[in-house]
Amino acid sequence: MTGPAPAIRVTEVLAALSLTTDLATGAPFEKGLATCLVATTLAERVGLGAADRQVVFQAALLGAIGCTSRASENAAAFADDIAFQRAYHVLDPGDAPMFAAQLTRFGSWTPERQPQVRDRYAAVTPANAAAAVRSVCEVSRALGPRLGLPDAAVLALTEVKERWDGRGSPEQLRGEEISLTGRIVHLAEQAVLAAAGQGRRGAEAELKRRAGGHLDPDLVAAFSADALWDCLDVPDALSAVLRAEPGVPVYIRPAERLRLCLALAVVVDLKGRWLLGHSGHVADLACGAAELSGSTGVELENLRAAALLHDLGRAAVSSAIWDRPGPLGPGDWERVRLHTYWTDRVLRRCPGLTDLADLAAGHHERLDGSGYHRGVRGHDLPRPARILAAADVFAALTEPRPHRPAHAGDAAAAILMSEATAGALDTAACAAVIEAAGLRKPRTELPCGLTEREVDVLRLAARGLSNREIAAELVVSERTVGHHLAHIYDKTGRRTRAGAAVFAMEHGLLPT
Helix, strand or coil, rough: CCCCCCCCCHHHHHHHHHHHHHHHHHHCCCHHHHHHHHHHHHHHHHHCCCCHHHHHHHHHCCCCCCCCCCCCCEHHCCCHHHHHHHHHHCCCCCCCHHHHHHHHCCCCCCCCEEEEEHHHHHHHHHHHHHHHHHHHHHHHHHHHHHHHCHHHHHHHHHHCCCCCCCCCCCCCCHHHHHHHHHHHHHHHHHHHHHHHHHHHHHHHHHHHHEEEECCHHHHHHHHHHHHCCCHHHCCCCCHHHHHHHCCCEEEEEEHHHHHHHHHHHHHHHHHCCCCCCHHHHHHHHHHHHHCCCCHHHHHHHHHHHHHCCCCHHHCCEEEEEEHHCCCCCHHHHHHHHHHHHHHHHHHHHHHCHHHHHHHHCCCCCCCCCCCCCCCCCHCCCHHHHHHHHHHHHHHHCCCCCCEECCHHHHHHHCCCCHHHCCCCCCCCHHHHHHHHCCCCCCCHHHCCHHCCHHHHHHHHHHHHHHHHHHHHHHHCCHHHHHHHHHHHHHHCCCCCCHHHHHHHHHCCCCCC
């Protein structure tokens, strides 16, 4: 007789989000964990109480939560959104000679296009930086409460690009206008990034150089007085983070982690404008098929959680690949095939999600052994894995992609069953997914009083279409689109494309 499922520590799940954002920003793996340790230790050294240290802990762990909000735009402008983020996080426009030197190297990830990428960054950033960072902040404000973060931690997440000298974005906050939590997180992140590239002595010199410009000089002095590196000299960073968490840890039942898993799914689906809502779509199809196949209780809960997390590894692949309309080369295909490996690695790293790793990371495995990344065969794929694989294929077929429009349901069903006939997918699982898709009930009420036409506009705006492109798609005037968008923003409270995309995914409006 089995006992109750063990409780899950919330911080273990949040750590998975931290690791995912490491992948999305091109940072060293576990950079977020290291930043959390340094920030929490510094907060204690400067005398913050337990409640304030907890805010620092949470903000530092999830400081990059909004990093995918402009992934597609950054990939389009700078060739590779991950490489762009890696370079952007260490730029210092407050030090003219240093900034000039940094710009000479900017764009080095695309040698054939470096001059154009560098010049584009120099040309567009002064006018567009505030709007771009507001997009990041809106995603942080939307997802922070879903993750259980207090208002003070969410505030710090909206300050990630502010600077002590007032030259940051989006509000050009100066000095102590930036929350103490935000200033501590800024310093900790810069310390960890500099140490990764320059060693610890080099990092201390870098912090001193940024003091009074990017960073609070008093905090830099406190850091320099005792470099705080000891907190990183641990055999396991995640275990150290769990030990360092201030206050009383929060535990939840496995079923309750779904709200956290949905937040992770939203962050990953923002990686490509054609991926919005895909994870939730797969979860709905998989669970519907599993119910039709006789699954109940914990098995269904675990399947939904795994389906929401199955594409975490997409964060490690540039949006330039996910959004590309043309064929992929061998190198790009290899990167795509590795996304399941990264899903597996993130989930196995976090005890609260380890039980989902095999299922979530196995969605591209096939019965005949032709799948990836492990290449397992049918006898190693249990029923939930077979259902998830079929649901992922069917969902992708019925969603538009940059190289093709969405397939109609009947056409997608035919393609899915042909995969089963060929021996790649399980016939019963495919049939159950098709039945689940046919049984979906029509929506009877839309959120926030949106109209059907406003939802049509919202879906297209979330994918980054301009007003003119939306007007052409819906055969209406640009002025009408503008009116619809004004109503959408008023009703939802969102003001950016990324914020609208998060709203649409949260309410099941994407994909269509």
